[in-house]
Amino acid sequence: MSRRLLPSGDSALLVECDSLDEVLALHDALAASDQPGVVELVPAARTILVAVDPATLPLESAATWVRRIPAEPAVRSAGRSADGVTIRVTYDGPDLRATASLLGVTADALVELHSSIEWRVAFGGFAPGFGYLVSDDWPFEVPRLDAPRTRVPAGSVALAGAFGGVYPRQSPGGWRLIGRTGAELWNPESQPPAVLVPGRRVRFEAVGAG
Amino acid sequence: MTRLRVEQPGPLALVEDLGRPGLAHLGVAGSGALDRGALRLANRLVGNPDGLAALELLVGGFRARFDGEAWFAVTGAWGPVTLDGRPVAPYTAARATDGSVLELGMAERGIRYMLGVRGGIEVPPVLGSRSRDTLAAIGPDAVEAGQVLAIGPEPAASVPLLDQEAAFPPPDGPVTIALLPGPRAEWFTDAALAALFDSPWRLSEQADRIGARLVGPPLERRVQGELASEATVPGSIQVAGGGAPTVLLADRPVTGGYPVIAIVAPGSLDAVAQLRPGQELRFRHA
Structure with missing residues (x-):
């Protein structure tokens, strides 16, 4: 496992890993260690931004902490932080059939797999409350739509690349929509405001078409 | 309770604090x-917390x-x-009486006024802040004509006597901005890194709270290919495909896919916030 420490201003480090699995493992380890002076950990596909309060944790000390912390080998489906959440999904998305045939499976098989495996939130960043979901048991690479939709309804359950996701609010988007949920995934009044927090385990449960 | 009746908001009037x-x-x-x-100065001048x-x-x-x-x-x-x-x-505390009308004309230097009132603008906080995030659409909507804004209770501190010499207007000529190294500097050619510091730049018309695009020589990359999106900090200068740099600001997307x-x-970030389209800037090493 390699970790490259890149400069990111006077109160943050950008830590680059070789793979998403290493990001997940390192994020779990950093989050679990509860280091005083860490303001925020922002994981992404290959990196984690470690933002600090330099008065409590100087950048040099943060760098040493990040370099030395041991990380367990990554397991995509078992984020360590927080308990799991189950999201009830009606699998009637406008792209379900076309996506299944693109992947060479039936729509039923796609739904069955999507709703039987354990996912974890790898990182966020596209919009408030949006989580990029990954799973060791998800074999597919799903191409984005050629022409993104200008309006994707809130609660749309979607696929793109190696990732699953749920649109927390209405927004434009190029992911393929396979279902919908009434679950509220973003509420600024809640603590935390997002359900899909990095590290959290997620399962989808199929419910009858409404 | 004292209130502020906005009769004319101008092109964009937003409630902002130190953010979330x-x-x-x-x-x-x-x-x-x-x-x-x-923001801090406006608050300090009227005896508010920062x-x-x-x-x-x-x-x-x-x-x-002012109502009150x-x-x-x-x-x-x-x-x-x-x-x-x-x-x-400018940059001094003044007392408005009930019914008095405050007018801000076109800025001659800088481009963003901060209007602080003793007690602060009282709107419901969202995620711990009263700031409007223009990209994520979080926080209070832009202020409209006719809107009445509540002003919060008197803070404990009195209105301080401050030396007016502390007031420095934003410069109207070239501005020098200090830069720290970026995480992807090595993705760029030596010529691009030299041009960043040696060339004069101008603020483009594409400048808002999300980012400020600059006009100058294209900054060429040594490393081609895609960068997986990664988290940025305020002030990050990302360079899009065409080689034009953009300074990412307070309402930026939290991750970006350009180096x-x-x-x-x-x-130096406050100085970027006050640049006017067309104004010249130069970069130096911090």
């Missing part, structure tokens, strides 16, 4: 006043009437400020 840090992992940027020094919410007013053309008496201060951009038609000195060549030092 620490939520980037949930997809929420820090937001907050673009010229944070101006982080009370104030109005960030783009360019000018703002008019409001209130201390206020205008900082940030410099331009004609009048209370009932009489000039008000960041350098980062505006925190001490």
Whole structure:
């Protein structure tokens, strides 16, 4: 496992890993260690931004902490932080059939797999409350739509690349929509405001078409 | 309770405080006043704690009437400020009486006024902040004509006597901005890194609270290919495909897929917030 420490201003480090699995493992380890002076950990596909309060944790000390912390080998489906959440999904998305045939499976098989495996939130960043979901048991690479939709309804359950996701609010988007949920995934009044927090385990449960 | 009746908001009137840090992992940027020094100064001038919410007013053309008496201060951009038609000195606390009308004319230097009032602008906080995030659409909507803004209770501190010499207007000529190294500097050619520091740059018309695009020589990359999106900090200078740099600001997307060549030092960020389209800037090493 390699970790490259890149400069990111006077109160943050950008830590680059070789793979998403290493990001997940390192994020779990950093989050679990509860280091005083860490303001925020922002994981992404290959990196984690470690933002600090330099008065409590100087950048040099943060760098040493990040370099030395041991990380367990990554397991995509078992984020360590927080308990799991189950999201009830009606699998009637406008792209379900076309996506299944693109992947060479039936729509039923796609739904069955999507709703039987354990996912974890790898990182966020596209919009408030949006989580990029990954799973060791998800074999597919799903191409984005050629022409993104200008309006994707809130609660749309979607696929793109190696990732699953749920649109927390209405927004434009190029992911393929396979279902919908009434679950509220973003509420600024809640603590935390997002359900899909990095590290959290997620399962989808199929419910009858409404 | 004292209120501020906004009769004319100008092109963009937003409530801003020091923002909502620490939520980037949930997809929420820090937001907050673009010229944070101006916010702090406006608050200090009227005896408020540093982080009370104030109005960030783009360019000018703002008019409001006070319902009740209130201390206020205008900082940030410099331009004609009048209370009932009489000039008000910039960067000083002034007292409005019930019914008096505050007008901010077109800014002559800088581009964002901060209007602080004693007690702060009282709107319901969202995620711990009263700031409007223009990209994520979080926080209070832009202020509209006719809107009445509540002013919070008197703070404990009195209105301080401050030396007026502390007021420095934003420069109207070239501005020098200090840069820290960026995480992806090595993605760029030596010529691009040299050009970043040697060339004069200008602020383009594409400049808002999300980012400020600059006009200058294209910054060429040594490393081609895609960068997986990664988290950025305020002041990150990302370079898009065509080679044009953009300084990412308070309401930026929390992750970006373009390489960041350098980062505006925190001490220079307020100066970026006050640049006017067409204004020249130069970069130096922090």
